[in-house]
Amino acid sequence: MTDTLKPALELRHVARSFSEGARRLDVFLDASITVEPGEIVALVGQSGSGKSSLLHIAGLLEAPTSGEVFVAGQNCTALDDTSRTRVRRIGIGFVYQFHHLLPEFSALENVMMPQLIAGANKASAQRRARELLERFGLAARLEHRPAELSGGEQQRVAISRALANRPLLLLADEPTGNLDPKTSDQVHAEFLRVIAEEGVGALVATHNIELARRMTRLVRLENGKLLPE
């Protein structure tokens, strides 16, 4: 996906509610946001305010109760499973709090995998994976499996994997939330540098207000609304 003229992400009046029997929980009711290519937007809010739910909707992993979701200018709200998977595969990168790397594969293979699934040939997938991992200072760790990497190194691999297919949109859910403060700071700084170099639009949920302030801008989920700061 290379349409850099369109917003990376646009959520229009998105609501998410959960119904259990007679009870209904409205997590948010009217959330709208636009993330342009090259922007890194911090998403903050108390625990339970709906940050992960919002990222899952933006990442086309869950459907909103109402409202519309545009990725790279394409309305994805009513796409069928096949098309949605395709947009997710090439247009969106996702980084989780816990890396979710494949334990049997090396760092290099973990970053190659999404590219091979998207149809890249092995040589170009390897070149791109190596280049990303080197930018995260992992040139000497390419053949290590996740269990042979530190927590910070695992997160760097997970971020590289999310960027592997050159997505237009990067979504991250507390990407450094599982690391000690010093490592979190380091990985976060590298993360911001590399996503800025890639020109990707990013929405990053974090509890860390200090890290949030280093991003382009900050939005807050509060009482079911998404507010700019």
Ligand SMILES: Nc1ncnc2c1ncn2[C@@H]1O[C@H](COP(=O)(O)OP(=O)(O)OP(=O)(O)O)[C@@H](O)[C@H]1O
């Ligand atoms: N499948 C579900 N069924 C019912 N309620 C749910 C479901 N998933 C999430 N919720 C509720 O939605 C609310 C928002 O959850 P979410 O995980 O998005 O919060 P969050 O802001 O990411 O919190 P944290 O900072 O702790 O990660 C919570 O109150 C949660 O209990």
Ligand SMILES: [Mg+2]
């Ligand atoms: Mg969460």
